[in-house]
Amino acid sequence: MSDSDGMDDLVDGGLRQSLMIGSRIAETLARRRQESQRQEEHAATQAAYEANARLTAERSAARAALAPVNKDQWWDKAQPRDIATAYTTAEAWKNHDPAALAAAEKIRQEVLNRYGIDTRDAATNAASLEAGIQNAATDSTRQDALARSQEETRAAAAEHEKAMSLLAAASIEDLRAQAAVLAPEMERHQVPVEYLADPELATAMQIAHAAKTPAAVDAADATVKERLYLIGKDGINGPDIDQLRKETAESVNGAGNEHFEDPGFVQAAKEMHETKLLAEAGFTGSERAPMEQRYELAEKELFTRMESVGREIEDRVTGSDSSRLTDQGLKAESASAAGYGSAEHLGKFADSLEGAGASEAQVRGRLVAARSEGTHPSAAVTMDKGATKARKSRSGASVGAQRGKGGLSR
Structure with missing residues (x-):
């Protein structure tokens, strides 16, 4: 190297x-x-x-x-x-x-x-x-x-x-171009051009446009109708995080602010919110994915994400979150601290990361950081551990997430 x-x-x-x-x-x-x-x-x-x-x-x-x-x-x-x-x-x-x-x-x-x-x-x-x-x-x-x-x-x-x-103006032009291609479907469903800013509706419209069989057309149309109803309830951009936080806290025990820092948890909460709205409005879903099943899957994913976030917080508090990649990298660094920054050292460091299963992008990123910071990574890791603080939270199975009163209306 x-x-x-x-x-x-x-x-x-x-x-x-x-x-x-x-x-x-x-x-x-x-x-x-x-x-x-x-x-x-x-x-x-x-x-x-x-x-x-x-x-x-x-x-x-x-x-x-x-x-x-x-x-x-x-x-x-x-x-x-x-x-x-x-x-x-x-x-x-x-x-x-x-x-x-x-x-x-x-x-x-x-x-x-x-x-x-x-x-x-x-x-x-x-x-x-x-x-x-x-x-x-x-x-x-x-x-x-x-x-x-x-x-x-x-x-x-x-x-x-x-x-x-400028980006907003360019986005509007893109929507108009997309609407021109989907014109038959836009007219059939009475969809305003700006609604295509909802990526899920845009995808459903594209599927409907490309459908070749009556069954495929019916399935795509059902999805379009669902998305149009949700836009009517939540707007083009969908519910915001504050709204999801309030709804989830009312129906799920143990859901805290820290969980809404996890994109996966927020997405699951959004899916629960939407399936509940659809069920209350009389939408039934499809044979392969009835509405009740969609709600239960979203609920299961939400609880899984709650446990995952809880474990991550507990790991940070107890200091047990070091991975095999980090361990291997630190061993290589400590073994060659005297020659840190040399081409020979960086080559050995890269080999140790690759041996620990790091991807090419991860190896490149670690090497760039090592060259630019000019400080041995072991010292940086020590400083980071001293500065890191995490909120206290129950985790894993102890979070106590349970289905609450606000479940899916049947």
Whole structure:
């Protein structure tokens, strides 16, 4: 393995800096959204309607901006600025929109695997991230990062909002193009163009358009009708996380705020919410997937996610969450601490990670982090363990999740 030519260090430093600034912008945007919601609550009916329409449009634009992060092709070509923009948007909306929460987790995993950077540092420990930037960036970049003021952050936030407006306009054009292809189905079901922003409805419409047999057409039409009913109840973007949190807390014992930080749990809660609405409205599902079965599957997944989150919290509290990959990596690091940073050491470190089952992306990310931070990973792991704190929570089987009164109406 050859020594780095400096490009990895430059990309890593630039991305860390972008993520830190993105975190600050996300906080600003989140505060603006919260203020908008407060104004909506106290405004007159017309003003509240306008505020809600604006919030819905902004949420749709955020979803459109985050859609590409689920595609591997996007990550293969994404530049640090693209990643930072997506990160900023996801962080600003993740406590409100289930899709943004899922995107935030996807971004965290990809950035960690590809670049060796944990985006949680940017969101919760800016001082630690700035220290990392100082180690990774050039002198001029470091001085520029430290000199950024609140005014510059506001300017960056304004630029971000302008970019989001452009994305929203582009999204509308994409919906119109899609509607042109689906015109027969759009007319048959009386679907407004903007409804195609719901990805599940768009998929159902595409299936209906491609259906060749009467049975296939009937099945697709049934799904379209379900999605249209749910849009009528929850809007194009579906229920927000606050709504799901309230409903789930009322019907499921042991569901806490920490569970709504897990995208899988939020998705299961959303599926329970939707199947319950459909059942109460008289939808029966299909022979292969009757509504009651769909509800029970969603409920089972929700309880499984509750137990999983509980175990993760318990592991963090007890310090028993180290994986085989981490153990193997730390052994390799401690064995060669004296020559840390050399080409020979990095080669051995990469071999040890591959032997522990790490993917190519994980190996690359760990090596980039090792080269840029200039600190032996064992010291970094020690500092992280000392700084990590977790909320106390019951976990596993002890969570006591039980089906409550708000189950599926039959």
